[in-house]
Amino acid sequence: MDAAIRIPATIKTRKEQDLLICFSHLRWNFVYQRPQHLLTHASREHQIVYFEEPVFEECSHSSIRFCDAAPGIRVATPVLPTGTSPARADAIQRRYLDRIVASTPHAQLTAWYYTPMALRFSAHLNFDVCVYDCMDELSAFKNAPAQLALLERALFERADVVFTGGLSLFEAKRCQHRAIYPFPSSIDVNHFHKARAPGEEPADQLTIPHPRVGFFGVIDERLDIDLVAQASKRMPDVHFVMLGPVVKIDPDSLPRANNLHWLGSKAYKDLPDYLRHWDVGWMPFALNEATRFISPTKTPEFLAAGLPVVSTAIVDVVRSYAAAGLVDIADAEDIEAKLRSALAQPREMHLPAVDAYLAKMSWQRTWDAMAAHIKKAGASKKVVPFRRSA
Known part of the structure; x- marks a missing residue:
């Protein structure tokens, strides 16, 4: 019982x-x-x-x-x-x-x-x-x-x-x-803007050499593990930092290399401390059924942190951020060229355009718009239909 x-x-x-x-x-x-x-x-x-x-x-x-x-x-x-x-x-x-x-x-x-x-x-x-x-x-x-x-x-x-x-x-x-x-992903700008300012580095990242390319998020079937392995092999001088919990896939299946660092899950509050010490943010998503409709929250978060960003051809990223010139799109054939190009960019290069693009994407603004729709839906349910008297 x-x-x-x-x-x-x-x-x-x-x-x-x-x-x-x-x-x-x-x-x-x-x-x-x-x-x-x-x-x-x-x-x-x-x-x-x-x-x-x-x-x-x-x-x-x-x-x-x-x-x-x-x-x-x-x-x-x-x-x-x-x-x-x-x-x-x-x-x-x-x-x-x-x-x-x-x-x-x-x-x-x-x-x-x-x-x-x-x-x-x-x-x-x-x-x-x-x-x-x-x-x-x-x-x-x-x-x-x-x-x-x-x-x-x-x-x-x-x-x-x-x-x-x-x-x-x-x-x-x-x-x-x-x-x-x-309502695509929004952004807590103030939180990720912290990554633009100097600050201490987390202990588990401190000894990783530069240049650094970083990813944060859930590590599951949506991540292109083969692409991660290829990039780290082709670019032995670049260190790839991967943050996030591993779910639905065997951790032992993750590629291993001296320049590939799986640091595990991190608290949201600590993400700016990691990102401020990266040189490029990347989103090596697989192109499959699980990613066909995703709109990664980390896209505006990377941008707010001031990082150049390289992504695979996720539809919502291509038609928005890439179309605005804020994210580079890469595949297995040109991933090295795109990452090296991003590494060569000054971090402040796109900041004015980034800040203008993100200015209307706050979670507060998104919630206010949602709340208005909810209020309207609730009001419409309370309307009593007009009935003619007999």
């Missing part, structure tokens, strides 16, 4: 305010990216519960963990016994969700989905507004659940408003919803 569900007092006693429950396939403490940026801004107007996918542990009964991730943001993580069936897991999560909603005073209830899979245990709730922030084409990712495409169609029917993480994704989904809007 499941243990009693205890909702922390901080949820119960907080003043009545709009409640936003976010259902996400990403751990809050995994990589700081789009969900964290947007929900941090949303927390100024809403109390946020970030409902993560469950973790499975050797335990006798289920429970739910809460932690305060930031002011106004509470992360809820169901903990289920190893071997719990999918149907049982859905039933347990449904109960936890019901108790959270019932014990949290709120004026309006908003659902914010990053994963359609959460519909399996949340579709019964009567939300005032339902938002689908379609951050990626999850069905194209490695190990995607078989039900994902079907549940996404159901979520499109349920959602009052849909956002997409890039223009290509918007174009692919635009016919599936009446109120869908593209």
